[in-house]
Amino acid sequence: MKIFKSPQIREIDKTTIEQEPVLSINLMERAAWQLHKFIEEKFSKDKPITIFAGPGNNGGDAVALARLLTDNNYNANLWLLKIGKDRSADCQANIKRLEGYSNIQTHELSDNDKFPEIPANHLIVEGIFGSGLTRPAEGWPAEVIEFINTLPNPVMSIDIPSGLFSEDNRQNNGAIIKADYTVSFEFPKLAFVLSENELYVGEWQALSIGLLPKTINDTSTKYYYTTENDLPLLKNRTKFAHKGHFGHALLVAGSFGKTGAAVLAAKACIRSGSGLLSIHIPQFSYSIMQSCVPEAMLVIDETEQIYCQKDHLEPFTVVGAGPGIGQKKSMREALHTLITNTDAPMVLDADALNIISQNHELMDLLPKGSILTPHPKEFDRLTKKHEFHYERIETAREMAEKQKLIVVLKGANTAVIDVNGDVHFNSTGNPAMAKGGSGDVLTGIILGLLSSGYDPIDAARLGVFVHGRAADLALQKESEESLIATDIINHLGLAYKSIRELQ
Numbered sequence: 047m048k049i050f051k052s053p054q055i056r057e058i059d060k061t062t063i064e065q066e067p068v069l070s071i072n073l074m075e076r077a078a079w080q081l082h083k084f085i086e087e088k089f090s091k092d093k094p095i096t097i098f099a100g101p102g103n104n105g106g107d108a109v110a111l112a113r114l115l116t117d118n119n120y121n122a123n124l125w126l127l128k129i130g131k132d133r134s135a136d137c138q139a140n141i142k143r144l145e146g147y148s149n150i151q152t153h154e155l156s157d158n159d160k161f162p163e164i165p166a167n168h169l170i171v172e173g174i175f176g177s178g179l180t181r182p183a184e185g186w187p188a189e190v191i192e193f194i195n196t197l198p199n200p201v202m203s204i205d206i207p208s209g210l211f212s213e214d215n216r217q218n219n220g221a222i223i224k225a226d227y228t229v230s231f232e233f234p235k236l237a238f239v240l241s242e243n244e245l246y247v248g249e250w251q252a253l254s255i256g257l258l259p260k261t262i263n264d265t266s267t268k269y270y271y272t273t274e275n276d277l278p279l280l281k282n283r284t285k286f287a288h289k290g291h292f293g294h295a296l297l298v299a300g301s302f303g304k305t306g307a308a309v310l311a312a313k314a315c316i317r318s319g320s321g322l323l324s325i326h327i328p329q330f331s332y333s334i335m336q337s338c339v340p341e342a343m344l345v346i347d348e349t350e351q352i353y354c355q356k357d358h359l360e361p362f363t364v365v366g367a368g369p370g371i372g373q374k375k376s377m378r379e380a381l382h383t384l385i386t387n388t389d390a391p392m393v394l395d396a397d398a399l400n401i402i403s404q405n406h407e408l409m410d411l412l413p414k415g416s417i418l419t420p421h422p423k424e425f426d427r428l429t430k431k432h433e434f435h436y437e438r439i440e441t442a443r444e445m446a447e448k449q450k451l452i453v454v455l456k457g458a459n460t461a462v463i464d465v466n467g468d469v470h471f472n473s474t475g476n477p478a479m480a481k482g483g484s485g486d487v488l489t490g491i492i493l494g495l496l497s498s499g500y501d502p503i504d505a506a507r508l509g510v511f512v513h514g515r516a517a518d519l520a521l522q523k524e525s526e527e528s529l530i531a532t533d534i535i536n537h538l539g540l541a542y543k544s545i546r547e548l549q
């Protein structure tokens with residue numbers, strides 16, 4: 047699914063109005079209908095609803111919603127906010143359509159008025175400002191927003207929380223609605239998938255209002271939201287396939303006290319299709335690895351506790367490095383040698399990234415199409431400190447394009463950034479994954495997919511999606527507290543199956 051910037055959405059809107067053709071007020075009616083359906087699915091008809099409508103088309107959506115809710119036996123109170131001189135034409139037309147609706151309680155609210163008392167059992171729906179926000183919300187509109195934010199009621203925002211810009215909020219010091227639900231139209235906004243806006247956006251959905259598919263196709267963007275409909279096709283194995291067809295992965299992982307990371311990554315790798323897996327480990331972990339991952343072959347280092355011996359790389363088609371390797375000096379040198387001598391695409395995580403951040407020349411030596419999987423802190427160590435994820439994504443795009451690498455910025459809505467700067471936000475996963483070991487599992491999954499023949503970008507996008515899907519499936523049995531990385535590995539099979547069934 048594409049994510050567009052506000053001016054692009056306005057253009058797609060306009061083209062739909064001209065070419066479908068459809069009157070703009072009818073497009074607004076579709077939007078209001080979707081809002082109404084969302085409410086109907088979540089709240090019973092005895093839930094009273096207080097609606098705030100601003101001056102633009104976001105307010106128009108709110109007014110139209112008040113009418114549809116009333117038609118469907120909800121009890122709606124509508125507050126028309128007096129902001130600026132005029133209301134948009136479609137907002138006015140919808141206010142006119144309320145004539146004869148004596149059962150909608152409609153009131154005007156301006157900056158001289160006291161704020162109304164809203165009973166705690168009401169759902170608040172706010173359509174104060176939408177994508178037409180031109181500057182941070184200040185003055186009286188900001189007071190209304192702050193007033194709503196102080197109330198205990200659940201709040202649903204129309205299209206976007208009022209006061210929030212659709213993309214870049216770095217300079218936004220105005221008031222912003224803290225919504226529990228945000229219902230947007232056709233596409234999510236970039237702001238929804240950025241961690242700095244978590245407090246405002248709440249649970250979001252993007253519901254279709256029938257914007258023209260051809261226009262959507264023809265409008266280009268750098269931002270995407272990966273749902274199961276957007277995934278690369280899963281490869282099917284042929285009858286005469288043998289292990290040699292699915293690559294031979296080398297995994298450099300683990301050190302004294304961190305063998306678990308190597309076990310997790312290795313198990314995830316062999317559960318993600320790799321034909322053969324060799325794990326380079328220090329001597330002490332020989333029997334642990336042999337018994338935990340009997341399917342893998344072991345390359346035993348000459349050293350007792352860490353990785354520090356040069357690998358003979360000929361047999362390997364892909365190389366993964368980082369989980370639990372530590373940052374000792376001799377280990378750093380071995381990693382330097384590994385990166386220098388590897389032509390195969392690499393997956394680099396954890397300590398490998400920390401070592402690269404202190405030896406920046408390694409960046410230029412990474413094989414093109416390699417995949418880096420940093421969490422925000424690791425990424426900031428690799429580049430610079432970022433206050434906003436918006437900015438971090440831009441830095442990651444520059445890095446991916448310049449170095450021809452794939453950057454997987456981990457977190458909620460993990461961003462997979464392609465070598466051409468395209469950003470794919472992931473849609474699966476849950477907060478129970480925020481635990482040690484999850485990242486090691488992701489490294490293994492991506493390594494396994496890469497080994498079995500997926501292009502690096504497909505391996506990264508698919509890997510991130512499957513990782514989150516497996517955790518979502520595991521959460522059906524586990525709780526947010528109890529879910530562990532091993533549960534993710536144990537649900538990989540179901541996760542792959544669930545994707546294949548839909549393709």
Ligand SMILES: NC(=O)C1=CN([C@@H]2O[C@H](COP(=O)(O)OP(=O)(O)OC[C@H]3O[C@@H](n4cnc5c(N)ncnc54)[C@H](O)[C@@H]3O)[C@@H](O)[C@H]2O)[C@H](O)CC1
Nearest residue numbers: 059074102103104175176177178179180181182183205231
């Ligand atoms: N395809 C779609 O997504 C559809 C969206 N719809 C809805 O329309 C709004 C966008 O409407 P628009 O009229 O362009 O803008 P707003 O409603 O956000 O309001 C703009 C309004 O407010 C004034 N204003 C802006 N910023 C401020 C401020 N900081 N302080 C005071 N006043 C401000 C501005 O001057 C205008 O007067 C979209 O979000 C959807 O909800 C359609 O209904 C259907 C198609």
Ligand SMILES: [K+]
Nearest residue numbers: 175204206208
């Ligand atoms: K809004």
